[in-house]
Amino acid sequence: MSETYSISDLARELDITTRAIRFYEEQGMLSPERRGQERIYSPRDKVTLKLILRGKRIGFSLAECKELIELYDPSHGNRKQLETFLHKISQRRQQLAQQLLDIQQMQLELDTAEERCLAALAGGQTSA
Template sequence: MTATTYSISDLARELDITTRTIRFYEEQGMLSPERRGLERVYSGRDKVTLKLILRGKRIGFSLAECRDLIGLYDPAGGNHRQLSTMLEKIAERRAQLDQQLLDIQQMQLELDTAEERCKAALETSS
């Protein structure tokens, strides 16, 4: 049985990203395709890794955090440690987003106050 492999253009098309994006993650040491002459040949594991990177980036993880999470995967010992760490990072990210939301709400209140003052000043100066 032959393992499924992918060309860089196959992965780019399937995951709706550019080949440059894939090469970037390769340059960062996160993907390691085989070489057949000048052609890059990606494994199923490379595809899964790329999906994990893209998911991590979508939810706001840094590239270093994505790399750490991927590095925790242990096919022999299961992925308990990886999942536990992921849950911690999700909680941290959620706390950051909650704080950003509070900061935005505070800024909106300050904008409302500034707007009211400007309108009141314009009315009294007319």
């Protein structure tokens, strides 16, 4: 028999709350077995949770994580999943590059505003 996990086992091992695990279950991303009221999670559920957490860390939406997980097909390999993942990584890099440019532009604007304020204060002016 393969190893199974309780919700508290997974929460402790992956350092997340049981509430988060139940949320992912509500979103249809996990489907544990039930023994009465108890949820029994499989090794596949554990891997799915790890993938969700990794995806969230690198900025993927929950919908993107779900899409990638659903693309996995152990009987046909995971080429489609990997190709989609690479495309999403590229998109995320582009988003981050744009955000970096936006931040740099904002810093320049802050520098300019700060210089004007300091110059106005040094010159005895009180309007910005």
